[in-house]
Amino acid sequence: MDAPLAVRARGITKCFGEVVALDGIDLEVGQGRIHGLAGPNGAGKTTLLGLLLGLAVADSGRLDILGTPVGRALSAPEGVAGFVDGPGLYPSLTARQNLVALAALHGRDTRTGIDAALEQVGLTDVADDRARGFSLGMRQRLGLAAALLTRPRLLVLDEPSNGLDPAGKKHVHGVLSRLAETGTAVVLSSHRMDDLEALCSDVTILATGRVVFSGPLGKLAAENGELAYRIRTSDPLTARRLAADAPGVVVDGTGTRPGDEALVVRALVPALDELVARLVRASVAVRELAPVVSPLEAAFLTLTEQQEADR
Structure with missing residues (x-):
């Protein structure tokens, strides 16, 4: 420092x-x-x-x-x-x-x-x-x-x-x-x-x-790898189809709320950015984009669970 x-x-x-x-x-x-x-x-x-x-x-x-x-x-x-x-x-x-x-x-x-x-x-x-x-x-x-x-x-x-x-x-x-x-x-x-x-x-x-x-904190987020993100859009069906075809993006079934049409995907940040660009080009409005679990919480769980496993 x-x-x-x-x-x-x-x-x-x-x-x-x-x-x-x-x-x-x-x-x-x-x-x-x-x-x-x-x-x-x-x-x-x-x-x-x-x-x-x-x-x-x-x-x-x-x-x-x-x-x-x-x-x-x-x-x-x-x-x-x-x-x-x-x-x-x-x-x-x-x-x-x-x-x-x-x-x-x-x-x-x-x-x-x-x-x-x-x-x-x-x-x-x-x-x-x-x-x-x-x-x-x-x-x-x-x-x-x-x-x-x-x-x-x-x-x-x-x-x-x-x-x-x-x-x-x-x-x-x-x-x-x-x-x-x-x-x-x-x-x-x-x-x-x-x-x-x-x-x-x-x-x-x-x-x-x-x-x-x-x-x-920035270093922690950068080293954390893939995160799950919730995406709410104006066209859930098109968004799901584009996500399924996007390189480096995995459509995840976890993290959705009952009755919610939000899409949950797991991806690195560059792949997520490309998915957002594809949505915009397809005239699909992105209304919400947020981690299901924050980068700090995800890293916390990964690191502490790994430490416990190594004991």
Whole structure:
């Protein structure tokens, strides 16, 4: 990467008894980048996030955060904030009081930054409501506000979109994107492939404690091979006939919806482009063209299933 690295991990291993949670992990996260972590349950995502937050230390390997090697002490590195397994909040305190308590813990002036953090995550209207009455999505946003209060240079988040409605998710996505634009590095885990595709410039896929892919999303899509695509047109019968005759295109019976006349095909992108051109030349209007499964989700399934098979 051309930008300075916020995270540089080499050969990180972490075991809990006989369970190997992380097995020789390499990871690079540039400043001003949003880096996604994906993987099935038990892949090691939460353990890795815990190492970045100073909640655990690696058994072996080297971890540099914001240019400083991480030692053996359990402490959050300077300039790092975030949460794993949900934010820790005081349920009997209001949203504002929770942030005041956090600011005091960090030795900050409680009069500054709190209102701005609440406004940033869209909680100004409930600032004086007790956290015990908050929904999951509101608690996630309050946890994000708590992290923002420290003005981190590396923000580490575990499933930040949990419990958010579409408007709340859009709001949080905007906050994270603006942070990255100002140079903050963001590492987030999610089971939602659409969140990762919408937010992340890079992604690391873990399976059984190992990295099975790490790099830009564009590279992942390019290496993924054939995908299934749904195509809705103005003339389904002609579209099906043209698809059946198109080189490199396989008409697929999966992915259709009951009562839907959409055509599902499996093809590489160049063959798909040629099919669309044929449809246009035949005066067939293309009304919808989308992957049945997103490139990230398809690669995720392929890579993690292959890793499980190789164990």
